Amino acid sequence: MSDDGSPADAPTTGSLGRSVRRKEDQRLVTGHGHYVTDVELPRMRHVAFLRSPYGHARITGVDAAAAREAGYRVFTGEDFAHVALRAQSALPSYVETDQPVLAYEKACFAGEPVAAVVAADRYRAEDGLELVEVDYEALPATVCAWDEPTEPVHPEAPDNVLLQRTFDAGSVSDAFAAADLVVERELVTNRHAGNPMECRAGVALWDAAAGKLTFWNGTQVPHIVRNMVAELMGLPEGNVRVIAPDVGGGFGVKAVLYPEDVALCLMAREMPGIPLKWVEDRAEHLLAATHARDHRYLMKAGFSAEGRLLAVEADVTCNVGAYSVYPWTAGIEPLMAGGLLSGPYKLENYRCTVRGVATNTAPSGPYRGVARPASVFAMEAMFDHAATRLGIDPIEIRRRNVITPEDIPYKMPSRLVDDSGHYAECLDKALDALGYDVLRAEQERRRGTDEPPIGIGVALYNELTGLGRAASAGPRMPFRTGHDACTVRMNPDGRVTVISGVTSQGQGLETTMAQIVADAIGVPYEDVDVRIGDTDEALWGFGAFSSRQAVIGGGAAHNTALAVKDKVLDLAAGLIEAAVDDLRIENGEVYVVGEPKPQISVAEVARVAYLESNRLPEGIEPGLDATRFFDPIRGAFAAGAQVAAIEVDRVTGELRILKYVCVEDAGRAMHPQIVDGQIAGSIAQGLGGAMYEHLVYDEAGNLSTGTLLDYLMPTSAEIPDMVIGHVSHPAANPLGVRGVGEGGTLGPNAVLAGALHDALGIDIDTLPISPASVWKELQ
Amino acid sequence: MKCAPFDYVRASSVEEVVKVLAESDGDGKILAGGQSLVPVLALRMARPSVLVDVNRIPGLGAIRPSGDAVEVGALVRHSRLVEQTNHPLLAEAARWIGHTAIRARGTAGGSVAHADPSAELPVVAVGTGATATVAGPSGVRSVAAEDLFLSALVTSLDEDEMITGLRFPLPTRWGFAEFARRHGDFALVTAVVTELGGAVRITLGGVASVPQRAAHAEQVLADGGTAREAARAAADEIDPTADLHGSAPFRRAIAGEMVRRALAQAGIGQE
Known part of the structure; x- marks a missing residue:
């Protein structure tokens, strides 16, 4: 990052373009932030949720008598059976399904809330959970989205497919027939949790006299929450007030309205004047907050002998979990994957079928970078593989295919319009900062010695940001977020x-x-x-x-x-x-x-x-x-390039990042330090996903990685220093800005897999990259 | 993730600890640094009826050189093991325990009594031939580390006994190598090499339910073999199990490599 956080050409008047002192830091860094957890109100009671221990089970009985006798207020699924979360989309293949507030007929994933207990504090509430008896009749669980289901998650979708769509442009069969090289790979990406520092939280208070609900919620989307809660509870929207105080990270998992949120509000209406508080703990977060990135890409790409990309045919399956996430739908990941798979590369012939498949796992939802960390990995793997087979430098093959400023506006085969084109400029600047030629020479020198081999990886991406009404129409939900x-x-x-x-x-x-x-x-x-x-x-x-x-x-x-x-x-x-x-x-x-x-x-x-x-x-x-x-109507694409050099311990399979570089086009950087912080944080999150984070279910649908002892989050010790550079091409919106919140997550999977391919000639088909997986490839 | 109800006793003497534990009919637990106990309490995987807090008991926090060994009180925190210079192997091993916050609270006695097969101190205890001083209803006894660990999280201590101190012999040469997914994680494999009275011991953590001596590898060295040969023997003689972080063959390979590195650090068996 720059020394004082400001570029040399910072303006001399005004505050934009300068790293002015952040308004919120006085309170946040001195411990005066006010989060939902800090909300303390008279007569407040605490809520704990009883969660299904089964991945898939019929619920044959719920007996709360003992808990009620002990003085607990208990709510069960039957209490709220009249309310269902039903994510809507007008896409023709979409199968609408209901998500209950508290499961009552059957539980569809381990961790799904089944009952709620209200007590004076959280300790007692959890004591109360032990007094609620639920009878389950286990059903066969489906965990992997590309396995045949034995028992569908929803009767409406016997094959578990909640949504399927094919993107089609040009003629892939003609293009493959004309291709000199056809590359095929099957790539599988790892399931992640969002894991913001502050987990989910809510306090709901019903004022019976005014008929008004106040809901303090650690959410990214308070107006959406107000709109949905009012609709689900049959309240005038003006009688619902949603307050998102300080919120400690979101990354997408807090852009969802969850059954726990709705339960809290419904319970509050049953207990007028008593504020009900629920603060999610880390175990609940790993179990029941939305997951992401559990995908399989069957990729086929055709190239000319000169390395021109002629066609891409892909079949993308996204594990969307037990429910179509509310309100974004099961389309959120598959549609993004299909729409952006070709990335910043020129492509005329494209056929890509994407599908969202329900399984007995936690619902998938938006998570920083939505699908692109996986789709960029899949696309870049095509180039790395083709470069080796055609004997073309991996940087050069990308240069021959990337969208250039002269191509702008460029209509991608998914019909999204790229307004950037500055990928080669980002790449040049990134390679400069990396010291590409010096590293290539050092790589050569080490060949044939005992020293650890060096590899260089690269990823280019076009991050679609700030989507206006035309660009946000994809999932065809009953609202436009432009x-x-x-x-x-x-x-x-x-x-x-x-x-x-x-x-x-x-x-x-x-x-x-x-x-x-x-x-x-x-x-x-x-x-x-x-x-x-x-x-x-x-x-x-x-x-x-x-x-x-x-x-x-x-x-x-x-x-x-x-x-x-x-x-x-x-x-x-x-x-x-x-x-x-x-x-x-x-x-x-x-x-x-x-x-x-x-x-x-x-x-x-x-x-x-x-x-x-x-x-x-x-x-x-x-x-x-x-x-x-x-409303900007369209979106603003942010160009990005990430490159890194790694060295690999051939004995243990460990990789060490020698240097990591990212260059992005933020358009006009309004606050350079915030921009750099966004990029650094998202790269760190991307590296975590590439190397450490992995949610694993066993065959019965039990989460094997239920604590942070098993679900490995990167710490500062695992994240290398990085070099962040910028190019600046203002976008066509009033401030000339392009979004920078997510782009960093898009590169690391592709960069590290490419670097390993470059260092050792091995193909990384399954993420995350671990010492064990690299070691296995080396045997 | 909140613990179930329990009674709490803040003990002021070892005798009081033993008495409370005995009265609890095996349902009591000692609370020292709490770094392993508190998480399992919060997950309700442990539900003791009474917690006996030993943190205020005087006299259990000293580190004392004693002849060819170093005596470590049960309440010595890992961060103090890192800082002390009397036993360099202990200092090195303690550096690998968790993170700063964990090392600031976690105790030597607690870590050994918890008997996690992937923790550092149990491996060092077996590797150095340490002995534990154990107080119980019938007085004080000494238990050799090799006799202490029965299986994962299980020791030969009775339910009303408490470790009050540990005696770690000083090796003439030593090496320590560990492999973990992230800095501060429990080890996939720990290798401790010690030379005691001219004999070389190789002890591995993370490859079995208790810290395991690599007897064949030790024999290879005794017979004049090289570190590489010993490392290969160690990899062959263990029987690790697979988990999320690696297959059995991977762990075997890593164990061999850690033995090789620890022997190199000790300067033993080098070609």
Whole structure:
């Protein structure tokens, strides 16, 4: 990262482009953050969930009498059988299925909530769970999505396929017939958990007199939660208030409305005036929060002798778990995989069938990078393999196929439109930073010695970010997530309050929104405060997912701030009797063109707007505020290149990362330090997935990796120093920004597998890469 | 993930510990550093009726050189083993235990009594021929490390006995090598090489239910074999089981390599 976090060409005025001090850090780093766990209310009670110990079982009886006799309030599946979570999509092949709030007819995965106990504290609540007797009749479990099911998860889908779609462009059969080389691989990627530092959490409180529900929820998507909870509970949406206070990481797993969330709200309505709190522990998180990335790719690619990619045919199976995740549907991973598989490469002939298959495992959902860490791995494996077979340098073969700026706008075979094209530039810069030629020479020198062999791996990717209404239409859900709202209020003292629909799980959105608004109006960054995460305050925001908030929430903040600026200028023009077009605002002062000294302060204008109506010019209303929506319609592709050099211990199979480089196009980097932090964090998460993290079920559907002793998260000791570089090509949106929240996760699988192929000539077909798996390939 | 109810006694003497444990009819547990016990309590995999907190008992926290050995009190924390210079092998082994927070609380007596076959200190105990001082209702006895570990998490201690101290002989030469998935994880394989009174011991952790001497490999060295030959013998004589992190053949190969590295560090059997 750069020394002070700011690029050398940082602007001299305004806050955008500079690593200003983050607004949220004072409280977060001094222990004054306020998370759902910190919510303490009078009469509060604690909830624990009884979870199915079976992967698949009929529930033949639930006996809560002993628990009730001991004084516990107990809820079972029958209590909420009238409510079901039913993720909807208009895609023709999609099979709609219900997810119960608490399982009552059968349990479909180990860890599924079956009953809930309310007690004075969590210890007693867990004591109460031991008094609830559930009778199960075990059913055969299906764990692997590409095995034949013996007993379907849902009767509506006898083959367990909840969704299937074929992407088709050009003619793959003609192209394969003309190809000089056809490469075929079967690739399997590993199932992950999101594992934010703060697990899921909720506090629900029902005010019976007002008929109003308040739900403190550690969510990425408070407005979606409000909308869904109101619908599921039959409440007017205005009577539901969702508050997402500080949230400690999300990564997608908190962009889902879970049965536990709905249960908590339904239980609260049964216990008016008593706040009910549930804080997920790590064991529950690994069992029952959404999983991801359990995929198989059957890949076939045709190349010309010169290494041109002629055709790709793929069959992608995604294990979507027991339920179609609410509200995103079982399509979230397969559709993303099929839409983005060809990545930043030119391709005319493409046939790809994707399917989401239900199994008796925890539901799969959105997780940072959604499907792309797997699809990039699959695509890059084609190039690595073809390069070896054709005797072409692995870098060169990519150069011959990558989309260039001249190709823009480039319509991908899935009909998504790439607006970037700057992949080769990212690659060049990354190879420079890596010291490619020096490493190739060292690699050569080591051949034939006892020293550990060196390998170099590369991945290029196009990360689709900030999806507007046209780009977010893929899963055809009954809503489009292309827009966000923002409200900007200038207060009577000239300071500004921003009430934004964005949410933050640590990404520094308060800072970014303040920078955008401060610069758009022309007031100091310090004079802007941002309030987020409360649906009673913000008009609307879909929340954090798809690397959308800088683009969409940021665009809304920018446009809204400009509207307020216009109001300030109109009022100022009247007050100082100048032409509005001659006015500009800088650092909280209003200047007239040609005058070196300010004519009036923004604070004085604001005071007039609220307190001195006697000074209001003719035709100007009191107040200085505005609310605007923004939708970019399309998305903004962020180009990225990752390269790394590794060395391998031939005896133990361990790999050591010598150097890791990432170069991305963030468009205009609004806060360079936050951008670098996003990239570094997502690469670390990608490396964790490539080398350590793996959720494993046994054949009966029991999770074998139920604690962090078995599910290995990378720590700082496992993550190498990295070099992060940037290219900057502003996107076509008000701020010129491209999302950077997820791209880093897309590279590591492909980079490390490619580097091992380069070092040892071995093919990595199954992830994660472990010493044991490398050792096995070397025997 | 909250523990079931239990009674709590803060003991002020070893005699009190033994008395409470005896009265609990085998249902009591000693709480020292808590680094292994508390997680299994939280998972409700252990449900003792009473926890006897030994942390305030005086006199159990000393490290003392004693002739050709070092005496370590049961309550000595791993972080102090790292810092001490009297027993370099112990210091090296303790560096591999968990992370800073775990080493700050975890105790020598607790780790040995817990008898995790992948933990570092049990391997060092067997590798150095350590003895444990054990207090029970009928007084104090000494137990050799080799007689202490019966199987995974099972020792020959009676339910009303407590380890009060450990005596680790000082090897004339030693080597320590460990292989784990991540820094601070329990070992897939630990190899400890010690030279005691001219004889070389090779002890492996993580390959069986208790720390295991590689007798054939030791014999190879005694017969003048090289480290490589001994490593191969060690790999051949063990019978490791597969788990999520590696197959049996992989563990066997890693064990051989760790023995080779530990012997190299000790300067034994080098060509």
